[in-house]
Amino acid sequence: MKRTINLKGTAKELAQQLSEESCKKTIVIFGFCKAIFDGRIKSFLPGGDRLLIVKKDESLILHGSKGVKPLNWQKSGAGKINYSAKGSTLVVSTFRPKTKETLEILFTRVYQTTTFDDHDSATLNIFGSESDLSDYLFDHPEIIGPDFQPTTREYETPFGFIDLRGVDKHGNIIIVEVKKQSATPADAHQLKRYVDYFQDVEKVSVRGVLVAAGFSEKVLSLLRTYDFKPVVVFWQEIFPSKATLNMSHTLDDFYNNNPK
Amino acid sequence: MKRTINLKGTAKELAQQLSEESCKKTIVIFGFCKAIFDGRIKSFLPGGDRLLIVKKDESLILHGSKGVKPLNWQKSGAGKINYSAKGSTLVVSTFRPKTKETLEILFTRVYQTTTFDDHDSATLNIFGSESDLSDYLFDHPEIIGPDFQPTTREYETPFGFIDLRGVDKHGNIIIVEVKKQSATPADAHQLKRYVDYFQDVEKVSVRGVLVAAGFSEKVLSLLRTYDFKPVVVFWQEIFPSKATLNMSHTLDDFYNNNPK
DNA sequence: CGTGCCAGGTGCCCT
């Protein structure tokens, strides 16, 4: 049985076939279209050649000729997708009741319509997230400082979750905010929020540490103002070995597993 | 001349044809593949039916059967895309020199390979951004408060740009932070930093106002702590008329323009 | 080119 089928017919016939295949197969349309979106914002897209994907979960993605980000889209579960014909124009439209958002895509030319009977039960496995970095720092506290003793991961406060909490040898609380990327001013402010919480509410001496891949001059200046310590961590150079370790059993599947 | 062409052949022949078409046409592959990504993060994706898009600008998008977000991707300009064959397996691989990121996609089955000779010079037109909302509030200060007198848009401080600045009838400075969506704790704190800046540096009395589509209890509690005023704005109900006005000349094109 | 920041952000996990 063929996995992909290329549909033929007039706009009306296509609309009919697509309505039947909807939610059963992935639908891909190559064509010339305009699109108009109205909801949280208004956007309109003049005519051009586009690639439309409609998945079985009713997520809709309209791609132009450039870039990773779609021109227009609709999330899964947002609302029903309708296929209809206005003369020779194939109309794909969605309506999201909750937010009263509408998306209308008008194909004045359809070059190719493909249905894809895809089966995929696999899930993407990821290692190297911020959470993994926090775990790593918990196990390697000397990276934060010579006298850092971690106590808690994911500590909740009314101001948010603290990535890593610990003490120094004097018993001072140390709050660590962990970022995988370069630090932003918002990161420094976020840490300030946590430190303020402990100083105001728990009436104790608190030191703030911001871990990141890099620090701009602006952020460094902020950290000096708040008397926080920046710690540069080259996470990309640290995690591969650990990643390979953690993922080895699954990676083994990956390299040895043959498709059914 | 046909806009879409479906290629045939062995993995080796496909790799050869795709190498030639690369950057000239959009390439779409329907197939069964695994993928492994190594860079800022490590990810691997077990076998499944997938849809691969490679655009002319060398942005690469690998879609699974669900969701708007791709499973794996590569940004335009990141690095060269290579097509090769390992036995009957079609291998699409990318290398991003700057971050030493690699993505390898192994198609053990190719159901269909389509090239799309797409032409698109149009750009997406949008109205309703946060900037538009700030403009609107500048023109309708009564929404902020009965005695709010706006003075400056996009006022720069060492802590960042202030969306809207003004005074009340007593001459107190009012700092307005504008968010189109529901307010987050970070938004409240961002405003706090601005207000602190003016009170510390300019030694004046400052009131803070946070404009957003909605406020959670947590954020409201924060605002009470800081003595800031929340203002709910139903931007979605305000902007359509303005949007239509601003976009009318282009919308006219949109509705009347026929495809070439 | 880096830095900062908005986005129709999306997705994930939590209550």
Place this chain on the structure above:
DNA sequence: AGGGCACTTGGCACG
């Protein structure tokens, strides 16, 4: 269902 937040965030505008 709604909040809080990370993200290979992406993309843009600006110094």
